[in-house]
Amino acid sequence: MEKENIYSKVAKIIQKPYFKDLSEMGFHDKKSHDQILSIVFNKPVYITDNWNEVLDKKDNNPLYYETPDGYWELYRWDNDHLTYKEYPNGDYLRKAYDNYGNLIEHEELDMGNLFLYRYDQNENQIYYENNGFWIVSEFNSDNKLVYRETSNGEIYDIRSKNNINESITNKNKLIERVFGILEPPLVQNLFSLGFDYKQTSEILSVLFKTEVEITDDSVHNTFSNTVTEPTVYYLFDMGGDDDNEIYYENSDGEWDIHHDYKHFLSQLGKNNINESTEDKNSYYKKIIPLLKKPYMVDFHNFNIPIEEWGDIFGNAKATKAIIDRLTHHCQIIETGNKSFRGAIRCEDKGGKEVKKT
Numbered sequence: 001m002e003k004e005n006i007y008s009k010v011a012k013i014i015q016k017p018y019f020k021d022l023s024e025m026g027f028h029d030k031k032s033h034d035q036i037l038s039i040v041f042n043k044p045v046y047i048t049d050n051w052n053e054v055l056d057k058k059d060n061n062p063l064y065y066e067t068p069d070g071y072w073e074l075y076r077w078d079n080d081h082l083t084y085k086e087y088p089n090g091d092y093l094r095k096a097y098d099n100y101g102n103l104i105e106h107e108e109l110d111m112g113n114l115f116l117y118r119y120d121q122n123e124n125q126i127y128y129e130n131n132g133f134w135i136v137s138e139f140n141s142d143n144k145l146v147y148r149e150t151s152n153g154e155i156y157d158i159r160s161k162n163n164i165n166e167s168i169t170n171k172n173k174l175i176e177r178v179f180g181i182l183e184p185p186l187v188q189n190l191f192s193l194g195f196d197y198k199q200t201s202e203i204l205s206v207l208f209k210t211e212v213e214i215t216d217d218s219v220h221n222t223f224s225n226t227v228t229e230p231t232v233y234y235l236f237d238m239g240g241d242d243d244n245e246i247y248y249e250n251s252d253g254e255w256d257i258h259h260d261y262k263h264f265l266s267q268l269g270k271n272n273i274n275e276s277t278e279d280k281n282s283y284y285k286k287i288i289p290l291l292k293k294p295y296m297v298d299f300h301n302f303n304i305p306i307e308e309w310g311d312i313f314g315n316a317k318a319t320k321a322i323i324d325r326l327t328h329h330c331q332i333i334e335t336g337n338k339s340f341r342g343a344i345r346c347e348d349k350g351g352k353e354v355k356k357t
Contacts, residue, residue, distance in 0.1 A: 004035075007035050010025065011036050011040045016066075016072050016088070017066045030051075041063055041064075061077045063075055081097050082095060083095050091111065093108050094106070098121060104120075105119065115128075122139070124137070124139040125137060133150070134151045135149070135150050176267070178203060180268075184255045185249035186207075186249065188249065188251070197214055207264055207267065208237070208246065210237050212239075213238050215236065230251070232251070235248070247261065
């Protein structure tokens with residue numbers, strides 16, 4: 001009984017590398033190691049004869065590996081599937097499987113770089129992400145690749161004869177909704193809505209139906225490492241042979257546009273630019289995520305109902321993969337209750353209670 005109490009206390013303070021740490025504490029026999037590590041792993045284990053592995057007594061799966069110089073690896077299993085592997089430098093490997101044993105998720109931190117993979121039930125890789133670079137893929141029932149899109153704009157799509165990119169088409173439709181609340185000066189108004197330079201360029205490319213680039217007159221002082229605030233913005237047409245200036249505006253709100261592009265402005269201002277912030281949010285909160293991929297990093301920051309994500313991405317399988325990834329080990333609770341604060345506020349004012357939607 002005394003030994004068991006000692007083993008339990010040791011198991012609480014032992015640190016990796018386990019074998020080396022136990023030896024320094026004065027435990028040199030295999031039996032004591034087996035008993036202490038069984039407490040650590042919360043299951044019966046045993047050490048191999050060459051003293052470099054800890055195995056599960058039930059199924060002989062390796063749980064821990066250590067070399068004489070102190071290098072170690074830690075493993076976790078789900079039946080016969082490796083689900084987790086950890087290294088001394090903090091890197092790790094994590095995998096998840098469906099009820100049929102198919103690999104559906106793979107996450108790996110290697111030398112500080114995080115790799116994310118997502119698979120369908122046939123173990124086809126439908127999502128990949130690393131350091132902002134992403135690939136979304138789709139396979140048909142014969143496991144043949146029918147669609148692939150990358151963060152650098154490369155698209156492969158054989159789902160239709162016309163090779164139509166559904167996600168880009170859908171994104172452009174959402175971008176066009178911004179035009180209803182947009183008026184010149186274009187660049188500064190888009191900045192005020194929360195879009196950055198890259199996003200603003202993409203929105204205006206849809207407006208003018210050509211690739212555009214925004215430049216300004218800001219100056220970077222290399223000696224003081226400061227940048228002057230821009231007072232003038234230019235828009236150039238990058239889609240043709242010549243980089244023609246198509247639009248100009250300054251910080252005072254003055255602007256001008258090349259006559260060849262004036263007719264595009266007829267799409268603007270169908271709704272008042274000064275409408276409420278809440279109404280404006282309903283337009284652009286769905287668009288910013290599409291212009292700020294990768295999905296995993298940015299999309300969950302926006303309060304968009306899950307049931308609307310399929311409409312935004314235009315790809316049901318990729319959307320399902322994203323939702324599964326974000327809700328892994330999570331529980332989603334939808335109350336559908338009426339607003340208590342709203343009810344109290346209405347009662348104070350003698351009004352009717354407003355249902356929460």
